Amino acid sequence: MNPISFNNSYAQLGGDFYVRTTPLPVSNPELIIFNHSLSNELGLSGTGLDSPDGAAVFAGNVIPDGAEPLAMAYSGHQFGHFNPQLGDGRAILLGQVVSPDGAQFDIHLKGCGQTAYSRNGDGRSSLGPVLREYLVSEAMAKLAVPTTRALAAVTTGEEVAREQLLPGGVITRIATSFVRVGTFQYFSAKGNIEAITKLADYVIERNYPQVKDKPDPYLAFLEAVINRQAGLIAQWMQFGFIHGVMNTDNMSIAGETIDYGPCAFMDEYAHDRVYSSIDRRGRYAYNNQPSTGLWNLTRFAETLLPLLAEDADAAVEIAQEALKKYVGLYEGYWLNGMREKTGLTTSRGKDKKLIDELFELMATNEADFTLTFYYLSKLKLDSPEEDKNLRDLFKHPEQFDDWAQQWRERLRLEDSDDETRYAKMQAVNPVYIPRNHQIEAAIRAAEDNDDFSVFHDLHEVLQKPYELQAGKDVYMLQPKPDEVVQQTFCGT
Ligand code: AMP
Ligand code: MG
Numbered sequence: 001m002n003p004i005s006f007n008n009s010y011a012q013l014g015g016d017f018y019v020r021t022t023p024l025p026v027s028n029p030e031l032i033i034f035n036h037s038l039s040n041e042l043g044l045s046g047t048g049l050d051s052p053d054g055a056a057v058f059a060g061n062v063i064p065d066g067a068e069p070l071a072m073a074y075s076g077h078q079f080g081h082f083n084p085q086l087g088d089g090r091a092i093l094l095g096q097v098v099s100p101d102g103a104q105f106d107i108h109l110k111g112c113g114q115t116a117y118s119r120n121g122d123g124r125s126s127l128g129p130v131l132r133e134y135l136v137s138e139a140m141a142k143l144a145v146p147t148t149r150a151l152a153a154v155t156t157g158e159e160v161a162r163e164q165l166l167p168g169g170v171i172t173r174i175a176t177s178f179v180r181v182g183t184f185q186y187f188s189a190k191g192n193i194e195a196i197t198k199l200a201d202y203v204i205e206r207n208y209p210q211v212k213d214k215p216d217p218y219l220a221f222l223e224a225v226i227n228r229q230a231g232l233i234a235q236w237m238q239f240g241f242i243h244g245v246m247n248t249d250n251m252s253i254a255g256e257t258i259d260y261g262p263c264a265f266m267d268e269y270a271h272d273r274v275y276s277s278i279d280r281r282g283r284y285a286y287n288n289q290p291s292t293g294l295w296n297l298t299r300f301a302e303t304l305l306p307l308l309a310e311d312a313d314a315a316v317e318i319a320q321e322a323l324k325k326y327v328g329l330y331e332g333y334w335l336n337g338m339r340e341k342t343g344l345t346t347s348r349g350k351d352k353k354l355i356d357e358l359f360e361l362m363a364t365n366e367a368d369f370t371l372t373f374y375y376l377s378k379l380k381l382d383s384p385e386e387d388k389n390l391r392d393l394f395k396h397p398e399q400f401d402d403w404a405q406q407w408r409e410r411l412r413l414e415d416s417d418d419e420t421r422y423a424k425m426q427a428v429n430p431v432y433i434p435r436n437h438q439i440e441a442a443i444r445a446a447e448d449n450d451d452f453s454v455f456h457d458l459h460e461v462l463q464k465p466y467e468l469q470a471g472k473d474v475y476m477l478q479p480k481p482d483e484v485v486q487q488t489f490c491g492t
Contacts, residue, residue, distance in 0.1 A: 001047060001048040001049070001051070001053050001054075001057070001062075001064060001065075002046055002047045002048055003047070003064075003065050003066060004044065004047050004049075004064050004065075004066060004067070004097055005066070005097060005098060006064075006066035006067050006068070006094070006095040006096065006097055007095070007096050007097070007098060007104065008066075008067075008068045008095040008096055009096050009104060009202070009206070010070070010072070010093065010095070010096060010106070010202075011068045011070060011095065013198060013199070013202060014198075016073070016187075016192070016195055017072065017073055017195070017199070018070040018071055018072050018073055018093070019070065019071050019073070019087075019115065019116040019117070020068070020069070020070050021069055021070055021071040021088075021092055021115045021116065022060075022063065022069055022092075023059075023060025023061075023063070023069060023092050023109060023112035023113050024060065024112065024113030024114065024123070025059070025060065025061040026059050026060070026061060026156035026157060026158050026168065026170075027156070027157040027158050028155075028156070028157025028158075029055045029056055029058070029059030029061055029154045029155070029156060029157065029170075030055060030154060030155050030157065031052075031054065031055040031058065031152065031153075031154050032130075032131075032152075032153040032154060032155060032169070032446075032452055032455070033134065033152065033153050033452075033455075033456070033459070034049070034050050034054060034151070034152045035138070035149070035150060035151050035152060036050065038149050038150075038151055038174065039151065041099065042097065042099045042100075042105060042151075042174065043097075043098075043099050043100040044097070044151075047064075049151075049152070054152065055152075055154050058109065058151075058152040058153070058154045058170060058172045059112070059154045059156060059170050060092065060109050060112035060113065060170060063094070064094065066095070067094040067095045067107075068094075068095050069092045069093065069094050069095070070092065070093050071087055071088035071089075071091070071092055071093070071115035071116060071117055072087060072088050072093055072178060072179075072183065073087045073117070073183070073186050074086050074087055074088075074180050074182035074183040074185070074186045074249050075182050075185040075186040075189055075248075075249065076180070076181070076182035076185065076247050076248045076249025076250070077182075077185075077247055077248040077249075077296075077299060078247045078249070079247065079279075079283055080283065082185075082189075084186070084189045085117070085119075086117060086182060086249050087115070087116070087117025087186075088115055088117055089114075089115060089117045089118040089119060089121050089123060090110060090111055090112070090113075090114075090115070090118065090121060090122075090123040090124060090125060091108055091109060091110040091111075091112070091115075092108070092109050092112050092113075092115065093106055093107070093108050093178060094107040094108070094109065095107065103176065104176075104206050105174050105175065105176055106174065106175045106176075106177060106178050107151070107172065107173075107174060108148075108172070108173045108174070108175065108178055109170055109171075109172055109173075110125055110130075110133075110170065110171045110172075110173060111123075111124050111125030111130060111156075111168065111169055111170040111171060112170050122160060122161070124156075124158075124160040124168050125160070125168065125169055125170065125171070126160050126162055126166035126167065126168060126169065126447075127155060127166065127167045127168065127169040127443070127446055127447055128166065128443040128446075128447060128489075129169075129260075129261070129489075129490070130153050130169035130170065130171040131153065131169070131439070131442055131443050131446060131455055132260060132263075132439055132443065132488075133150065133171050133173070133260040134150040134153045134171055134455075134459070135434045135439055135442065135455070135458060135459055135462065136260050136263055136434050136439070137149060137150050137173070137257070137260055138150050138459065138462065138463075139433065139434045139462040139465060140241075140257055142462060142463055142464070142465050143239060143430060143433075143465055145232070145235045145236070145239065145241075145257060146228075146231075146232055146235075146255055146256045146257060147256050147257040147258075148173045148174060148175040148178075148252075148256050148257065148258050148260075149173065149174040149175075150171060150172070150173060150174075151172040151173070151174050152171070152172040153169060153170070153171050153172070154169060154170050155167060155168065155169055156168035156169060156170060166447060167446075167447055175252065175254065175256055175258065176206070176207055176254045176256060177203060177206055177207050177252070177253065177254040178252070178258070179199065179202075179203055179252070179253045179254070180248070180249050180250065180251055180252060180253060180258070181248040181249070181251045181253065181296050181297075181299055181300045181303075182247075182248045182249030182250075182251075183199060183253070184196060184199060184200075184253070184300060184303035184304070185248060185299060185300075185303055187199065187303070188302065188303035193306045193307075196303060196304070196306065196307065197307060200218060200221060200304065200307060203221070203253050203254070204217060204221050207253065207254045208220075208221055208224050208225075210224075211224055216308075218304060218307040218308055219308055219318060219322060221304075222300070222301055222304055222308070222319065222322050223322050223325070225253055225255065225297065225300065226297050226322060226323065226325065226326050226329065227325075227329055228254075228255025229251070229255055229293050229296075229297055229326075230293065230326055230329035230330040230333055231255070231329070231333045232255050232256070232257065233289050233290055233293045233330065234290075234330055234333035234334040234337055235333075235337065236257070236289060237286070237289065237290065237334060238334070238337045238338065238341060238428075239265060239369075239370075239430070239433060240265050240266040240269065240286070240369035240370065240433070241263070241264075241265050242263060242264050242265070242266060242273060242274070242275060242276075242284070242285070242286050242289070243257070243263050243284065243289065244261055244262040244263045244264065244274075244275060244276035244279060244284055244488065245259065245261045245262065245263075245276060245278070245279070245284060245490070246284045246289065246292045246293070246296065248296045248299050248300075251293075251296045251300075253300070261276070261488075261490040262275060262276035262277060262278065262279075262487075262488035262489055262490050263275075263276075263488065264436045264485070264488050265369075265370070265433040265434060265435065265436065266286065266369050267368055267369065267370075267435060267436070267478045267479060267484070268366040268367065268368055268369070268478070269359065269362035269363055269366070269367055269368070269369045269372070270286070270363055270366075271285075271286060271287040271359065271363055272285045272286065272287055272288075273285060273286045274286075275436070275485070275486075275487055275488040276487070276488055276489075276490070277487045277488065277489050277490075278489075278490060290330050290334075293326070293330070294323065294326050294327070294330075297323060297326060298323055301319040301322065301323055302319070304319065305319060335347075335351065335352055335355070337428070338351075338355045339351060339355075340424065340425070340428045341373050341376075341425065341428055341429055342354075342355060342358070342373075342376065342407070342425075343376070343377070343411065343416065343421045343424065343425045344410065344411070344414070345414055345416075345424070346413070346414045348410065348413065350410075351410070354403075354406060354407065354410060357403060357406075358372075358403055358407075361394065361399055361400060361403055362394075364395075364396075364399075365393070365394040365395045365396055365399060365400070366395060367393040367394050368393055368478045370429075370430060370431075370432075370433050370476075371389075371390075371393055371476070371478070372390065372393055373425075373429040374426075374429050374430065374431055374476075375389045375390035375393070376390060376425070376429070377421075377422055377425035377426045377429050378390075378422060379404070380418050381408055381411055381412070381416055381417070381418055381421075387401075387404065390404075426466060427466060428466075429466075430465040430466050431465065431466065431467065431468050431469075431476050432461050432462055432464075432465045432469075432472070432475050432476055433462075433465065434458065434462055435475070435478075435479065436479070436485040436488065437479035437483040437484065437485050438458050438475060439458070439485075440483075440485050441454055441458075441483075442454045442455040442458050443455075458475065461475045
């Protein structure tokens with residue numbers, strides 16, 4: 001192995017921020033997949049990580065020279081209840097590396113043994129959640145949604161005890177930072193203002209350097225985090241993505257989708273869709289995600305109060321003003337994105353109503369989210385010749401016809417031509433998303449039969465989600481009734 005140029009800036013923050021922890025070796029690590037293109041982007045090619053030695057690194061059996069592994073401390077509101085002591089219970093940060101473009105990124109192993117924060121957990125992960133996170137996070141990246149990335153996945157050769165014994169796995173994840181809302185809450189709960197300041201300065205330096213020159217950098221920081229989260233959640237909504245566990249410890253300060261657990265993309269549209277087996281009351285249902293974002297950001301803003309003004313009331317007022325902008329930002333991102341998805345290039349007052357009506361119809365007609373927009377891209381302005389595929393998604397196609405008539409009238413207001421509109425729409429409306437039943441099939445084949453071909457095939461298709469690929473129709477289709485996945489599990 002050639003050296004990786006770690007700089008370990010997080011370790012330099014001091015012992016309040018983490019516990020130094022070495023991953024616990026596993027008996028027989030084997031590489032499932034290595035992300036060559038990401039490795040090249042990050043400047044890791046030539047390190048030998050793609051060699052058999054790499055599997056030992058990705059399993060935590062070998063610590064690369066220069067790494068200073070540690071488990072990060074954090075708190076978090078879990079389903080609304082504050083837990084002061086969470087932290088990396090089954091994940092270890094190897095350290096920070098600088099990519100060729102000068103950006104620092106974190107390398108994190110998940111599933112590599114107990115840490116000081118494991119509480120009653122075993123610090124391990126079964127193979128299923130590793131494969132799910134790999135597939136979904138890489139699909140998100142290719143859909144152009146900010147996300148942590150997957151660099152590698154390995155099997156451990158060991159079993160983990162869940163409801164049954166399952167094969168173990170470890171995923172190596174990359175982020176522009178693994179600092180969470182909960183990391184700030186950890187120090188806030190202790191009243192440690194010095195640490196909050198240090199953490200804020202650290203994140204600003206790495207992830208928000210532009211705010212340093214602002215008259216009030218901490219306010220600008222808060223505003224920038226609010227802005228990124230508003231944009232991120234608007235994108236989730238545009239793809240029918242449901243994170244599933246939007247606890248404050250699972251919300252990244254850098255604005256990336258993080259901690260893929262029981263997440264899912266929906267097939268048939270329903271505004272209150274929930275998949276997560278642990279989300280019994282639908283707190284993190286699809287349509288609750290925007291307001292949960294604001295709730296979490298409010299918890300974040302609370303931690304920054306001592307940095308916003310000396311006077312407590314003044315600080316609260318400043319934070320509230322910043323938080324007030326969230327709804328407008330979110331709605332703006334959402335509407336812009338939805339205009340693109342529906343082929344509108346100008347804005348008119350009734351656009352939101354038109355788009356809302358489409359979602360209403362999709363709900364009452366149980367239309368597939370992804371296919372609705374994909375087939376909408378193909379519609380012709382002056383002829384119904386391409387309407388069939390889309391009409392067929394609706395239980396009452398005549399209801400769709402009424403909507404399509406309004407939509408065509410709206411398009412006529414802006415000189416829309418079929419070819420240009422199609423090119424623009426197909427660039428934002430994917431053909432393929434990681435459908436739940438396909439992920440489930442990939443996990444079943446791997447866990448039950450040690451067969452990773454299903455995983456690799458699905459992963460391959462998701463590399464180009466916006467391109468129709470010959471012979472891959474099965475990946476664009478909705479599940480058959482017996483394939484529908486009703487619930488997804490954290491697998492913790
Ligand atoms: P999550 O909601 O999956 O992000 O996890 C919440 C907390 O539980 C984090 O502190 C995790 O590190 C911890 N945790 C989850 N699964 C395990 C496990 N198998 N062993 C130890 N800690 C875990
Ligand atoms: Mg988490």
